[in-house]
Amino acid sequence: MSEPAPDLRVKLGALELSNPVMVASGTFGYGPEYANLVDIDRLGALVVKGIRMQPTTGNSTPRAVEVASGMINAIGLPGPGVEGFIETYIPFLETHTVPVIVNIWGCTIEEYGEVAARLDQVDRVDALELNVSCPNIKQGSTMFGTHPEMVEQVVRHVRERTRKTIIPKLAPNVADVPRFAQICEGAGADAISLINSVPAMAIDIETRRPMLANTTGGLTGPAIHPIAVKQVWEAAGAVSIPVIGMGGIVSAKEAIEFMIAGATAVAVGTANFSDPTVSLDVIDGIAEYLSRHGMRSVNELIGSIDLRKG
Amino acid sequence: MSEPAPDLRVKLGALELSNPVMVASGTFGYGPEYANLVDIDRLGALVVKGIRMQPTTGNSTPRAVEVASGMINAIGLPGPGVEGFIETYIPFLETHTVPVIVNIWGCTIEEYGEVAARLDQVDRVDALELNVSCPNIKQGSTMFGTHPEMVEQVVRHVRERTRKTIIPKLAPNVADVPRFAQICEGAGADAISLINSVPAMAIDIETRRPMLANTTGGLTGPAIHPIAVKQVWEAAGAVSIPVIGMGGIVSAKEAIEFMIAGATAVAVGTANFSDPTVSLDVIDGIAEYLSRHGMRSVNELIGSIDLRKG
Amino acid sequence: MKTDLSKRAMRAERAVVTRHELLYGEYRVLQMHVPAVARAVQPGQFVHLEIPGLDDAILRRPFSVFKADDAMLSVLYKPVGKGTRAMTSIRVDDEISLIGPLGHGFPTSHDVAKPVLVAGGYGMAALYLVACALKSSGTIFMGGRSAGDILCVDEFEAIDWDVRIATEDGSRGTRGFVTVALDEYVAGLPDAREVEYFACGPNAMLKAVCDRALANDQKAWLSVDRHMGCGVGACLVCVQRIRDPESRNGDWHWERVCSEGPVFESREIVWDDDE
Amino acid sequence: MKTDLSKRAMRAERAVVTRHELLYGEYRVLQMHVPAVARAVQPGQFVHLEIPGLDDAILRRPFSVFKADDAMLSVLYKPVGKGTRAMTSIRVDDEISLIGPLGHGFPTSHDVAKPVLVAGGYGMAALYLVACALKSSGTIFMGGRSAGDILCVDEFEAIDWDVRIATEDGSRGTRGFVTVALDEYVAGLPDAREVEYFACGPNAMLKAVCDRALANDQKAWLSVDRHMGCGVGACLVCVQRIRDPESRNGDWHWERVCSEGPVFESREIVWDDDE
Ligand SMILES: Cc1cc2nc3c(=O)[nH]c(=O)nc-3n(C[C@H](O)[C@H](O)[C@H](O)COP(=O)(O)OP(=O)(O)OC[C@H]3O[C@@H](n4cnc5c(N)ncnc54)[C@H](O)[C@@H]3O)c2cc1C
Ligand SMILES: Cc1cc2nc3c(=O)[nH]c(=O)nc-3n(C[C@H](O)[C@H](O)[C@H](O)COP(=O)(O)OP(=O)(O)OC[C@H]3O[C@@H](n4cnc5c(N)ncnc54)[C@H](O)[C@@H]3O)c2cc1C
């Protein structure tokens, strides 16, 4: 007699996911790119590449460079703009059932609001992730997401323009992640996600030129996982809204670490490039772990860290 | 006819080093530990483990865990205290010629000053590195080194208590490294060093307990190198005092990257554990690079980054 | 040309290595049993390989398909960097994760009066399926630093192609760049406009072919090499500047080398300043 | 005991693998030609090995010396984690970077009335040089989950040691923990205080031996296993709580397992709560 399969369902605000494993923005295109290799409807949610109001070109090449246990990218948020996105990708997404989260950004606070208001009218969009933390987009010399007031205003403004679930995505290069998490909660966020890529740089020592056309970029992949676990743990301890953990997931192990630290859901990023079906393996691995540990619901795993002193 | 060997000498304030390659604090003990394996007098400088006024116990075990391309440590700055250091290690160091930099810390601003004043009387000590950025020592919920005012006060206070070269060591988990660099320069620092380990965490998913007794620790090794290169490049661009680059050096390549980005000297940390003579290889590798590129002095390499757009 | 054919055929497979050996100079051939992919390959397409034992490197590497039949697919490579050096340790019977076939390859089904292939490095392998697929045979110009860089001559001669070789050190064929031999050849033709180029090799070679195609009013299909992340169009790492078809003032947009490319017609490409 | 002998002898060498094979069950022996280190080894010391092909892992792994002569040094291990699994790919003639001999081993030059060795896992290998060095032979208690975990019996019998085996599943020797057999043995002795223990194995086993030594007023030398960074005393990762010799109120300090250890006398050790 086999045990019933564990319950993997989790909630992000009003949005219920069939399982906690999403794919991270910018690493899975808009859906069709991987649809021939992956049964995308098995995913907890699909987070599409960052979208702003206008079509955007992005950075020059080289846009990425491989480093120890990771890569640095400076794509520069190219995209078709919100209307282009709706026109080109919503018809495809309508042939699928996976929850869709649109990652949005803007050059002004107002632009975030405009994009949110436009997507509020699109039924197929389930939630908005607010990217205030892309290392390749700046406000003065530092990014939007490192200024508490800016983050608060963006979240508040978007909150006024949409009833959909909103998920600010925090910057990792701040000293006090809990403070930013609390600001987002206070400003009306339904959940928060972290971490975005970590500002980084590589230089070709033979030419003495930066490896990226944009000079600097964002580090992702296994290298940043331990940094992400700490920030997710801190953030989850500081707020009562759900936290979505990401950074360096390559198997169920890292995803489970995030959930033990307090994440309600997780997102797989860079690992999609080397193994397109890794997210499905992560779902199966979490289910297997829950069964093995006698847990009937994934909610028993979330925040189950044992901090007793040895 | 062979070319003359390139000139590797660099200056940190009044202190001249025979070459730019140091070993990083906490990764090389106080000198004797590696002296049987490494000709320590060939090093540019030896930076000893962090010292405060009193003897200190440090954290419980486990104190370290290996992660992708790096390790997380939470040693907790155990040490013999300044008097114990002088008594136990100065006699050994007096039998060697390598410049000695003592990494110092305190629980209060005054303690930094006391340690500095005491070491000011010790001839064998050439410079002080001020550790305001150890992720395992906190001021409230965040570390000393993430508060601009605290950093400024520590540097100013130490400056008043010693004539030796002083080198504040910056925290990597801040959004605005250039600002901290400038604050240090303004407060009288002779040089700055960065990066310290990056706050991080790992969880054993089977026991659901943190891998470290201290729960969180600091990530070091190749994983953090691209983060360090960016911060060194930014810091070097913001100040006119020398910058010492460290984080993930495992060969001459990473050291040269730091120097191209603007570092006057570099320090090798975690890599000593896997290869005790790696710093000597880095020295040789830099010399070889300079010869191959027709540079007669290492000063031609420092800050030689080519930012022309492709 | 840009159908979604490749898209439909794309699969992730575990390929079993059936052969792995030095073929020419430092170049090795890696042959794998992977029928579902091998059968679907079009000339100029590539596969994205996960290289075992790549230590701390996390990305796949793209390789043009050299040969493909109903069961086997092979690629040709030279150990030059981290990935290709690690590849040399692959052994027969090892399993390798492979995604393919990927990208839009060369057009080969139309009538080409005078097909001219121009190849450097692994391009000599990448163009072999093109030569096989074209309705009539023609001339292939191969360029390299020295004799060891000239590959697959027998293969092309076996299918009746005229092989012209140029090496920079003169150790095989004409001395100098491949373009010298190419220019001579084209100058000797009654109507240069009959020539249609199919090129794969270093950027400088592609650009040289592009210049000639523009000057002589010829078509030139160029296979571009870009560092890749995903290989399937998701990450936007591999982009190439492409001229807006209607624009008269040099407007351009990015296209993905892995998806819209790697083959572009010479008039489409906007070259970077440093290319 | 705690001289700086090991310190003076410590060297970093490139060892050449001369033998690498399954020895017992899943345990493998790795033998290396590394004369300068092999010659200097004291019983209970260890070597710090850089394991080739360890992907993204950056630290060395410590291994007790199993055998050492004028030229060769061997270690015994079982593939259990990342490092030891990667070790299985090492081939004869490979070069391995080795630092050693390290640490302070077991005291063996004094007179021991009744030497009793207690071993689990790789401890059976780690104690072999102790048995060789002690002036008189005695009894070794070996414990393991099942028969496959019992190692080196022939080696100890060949040098006239009395080998007593206990397995948890009873597949070889007494059923149950090694302490059951040990307690029976000690209870049968005319004077239990003549026993001096030399132990290497899991912490629970060491602690059990420690309890008995304290209860029976015996000496017990315990080799402690701690995760290590540098292996030479620089990083302070590998520390063990050690009782302050003069203190009456339980004061303790940290000592480095790699330098002051790995062998400590049972009375020195302050056990962690979870040990
Ligand atoms: C369509 C296509 C077909 C190809 N076909 C072949 C072939 O048939 N045979 C062949 O030998 N080679 C082929 N290549 C090149 C091949 O993919 C490898 O890049 C090359 O062999 C060197 O890889 P390496 O890992 O050995 O070298 P390295 O230079 O060590 O690594 C190159 C890899 O590093 C990363 N990288 C380095 N610099 C950058 C950067 N600036 N931006 C982003 N990533 C960076 C990328 O992952 C890149 O693949 C092809 C490339 C493309 C795009
Ligand atoms: C003195 C001494 C002698 C030893 N002798 C032998 C021997 O003869 N034979 C034998 O098989 N084994 C021996 N060991 C154990 C051996 O060093 C390995 O730890 C063990 O074999 C497992 O290594 P692994 O890499 O396969 O396992 P893993 O568990 O995958 O890796 C263990 C390694 O991961 C790291 N690690 C994991 N968790 C932590 C943590 N909490 N803190 C710090 N680092 C962590 C460390 O680098 C550690 O070495 C000895 C250990 C010591 C200290």
Ligand SMILES: Cc1cc2nc3c(=O)[nH]c(=O)nc-3n(C[C@H](O)[C@H](O)[C@H](O)COP(=O)(O)O)c2cc1C
């Ligand atoms: C190529 C690439 C593009 C990305 N684009 C975006 C983006 O458009 N918006 C965003 O919020 N995050 C973007 N990210 C960050 C990821 O969503 C994720 O936060 C980060 O990669 C960490 O996860 P990982 O280590 O699993 O990749 C991008 C990451 C990569 C590698």
Ligand SMILES: Cc1cc2nc3c(=O)[nH]c(=O)nc-3n(C[C@H](O)[C@H](O)[C@H](O)COP(=O)(O)O)c2cc1C
């Ligand atoms: C085990 C360990 C102990 C350290 N102790 C100190 C210390 O006492 N004081 C300090 O300023 N930095 C300390 N550091 C940080 C290093 O000096 C260095 O900044 C960091 O390790 C980054 O360099 P790496 O990546 O080359 O190791 C320690 C690092 C390690 C790994």
Ligand code: FES
């Ligand atoms: S490689 Fe990812 S879009 Fe082309």
Ligand code: FES
């Ligand atoms: S392992 Fe570094 S001090 Fe012991």
